[in-house]
Amino acid sequence: MTGWPEAALRAYVLGLLGEEEAEALEIAYFGDPDLLARVRAAEDDLLDDAASGRLEAGEQQALDGRLAAVPRLRARLEAARALRLVSRERGRTVAVRRVLVPLALAAALLLAVIGFFGWGGKKGLDASPTPEARLGLPSPTPVPPSASAVPVPSPRASDVARPPVGRLAFALAPTLLRGTGRTPELRLPPGTAEVVLQLGGDLGGAPGLVAASVETVEGAAIWRGAARRSTAPATAATVAVPAERLAPGDYLLTLTVGGEPRHRYFFRVLPS
């Protein structure tokens, strides 16, 4: 076969190409360094897609099989995941600067105008007593660790007038570069209102507001709000995320202290 299509190269590195075609491809790349480079590039792209949670089910299954058998591939996947994180963080920093600098200038101008007309003596609008309230978010309630992601009913007097509340407690370990490559999976049964995430790690006494943001692995913002510091061992914080925000898909949660990222967590929400 000549002119190997990308799909065939990708199937090959996943072990999904038929034996006859695989043999033909191998003979071809044994004599063609450029083709070998293309196959390697296909593997790089595959790992990047896996790091972004964009593999189709069949591909994911095939890759999981390979990851279980080839430790160095796991290390490469973690490197791809870290690389994607850094790429995206840098991209976002540039984008945020592009938006925030004109906004900051506009805000400064507005404040100057307000000050000029003598409206500046008014009390600020933000009179919320707690950081949680300032962010306009429910205050999360820490729950005991739960290894099995089973909904925990939360009978509180204040809930009586509200629709039935199902709370799902789930523990997550920080993910950076190392790991098993397996993404924690969470299934939200119907009726789940809140997902309480217990975030492993250590805040190390760092001062500042503890907050969490959830986004898809493609970088779309899903939710952000306050987190509560934890006193439990090896648990940095807990955070309650409205279940309605978590459609099936892969997510990245970033825990920040004083606005600085502290830990990151990957998780996957499965269809209920």
Place this chain on the structure above:
Amino acid sequence: MPQRDPSRGGLTSTALAGLLARLGPDEERAGAAYEDLRRALVAFFEWRGAFTPEECADESLDRLARRLEDGEEVRDVPRFARGVARLVLLEHWRRPDARRAELSERMASPAPAAPDDEAPHLCLERCLRALADDGRRLILDYYQETGRARIERRQAMARAMGLSEAALRNRAQRLRDRLEACLADCLGSGGVPPDTKTR
């Protein structure tokens, strides 16, 4: 030229010279072709799931050289090399030490990060900083996006840099290899990356 020990595995210098002569018309081109073939063999064994790809690749080259020395008629070297590699792979699987190698490699693979372990992220940042500015920009840009957007981004990058897509791909791959090697070194030395500027 290939850095091989001709005495290893009974391979004679004559056999190695014979293989090189078959691979290229002069010393320089033969050496480059030898390295290309070895890279292909290592990749083959990796993709086929061998636990010691480098060892298997060298064993395949040794056998290929010996077969040529024995006077075997080889019309198509890549096809022949692939055939030899397949036999080496089958033997590799049958060897009892293949299983031991698998276990030891699994045991040596990185453990999940401790909750307060920031070293991996620090390593990545440091390894990126160890790249030259244009290399760092290239690798961060090259691995952005997915699907069609990724293809278009890379085409645009190649145009902007005045390179063919293949040349850009090779450059990105070399950078990625170096970055991964740096990460492995850094993590293995407690978070201290090699302090070498590289492009």
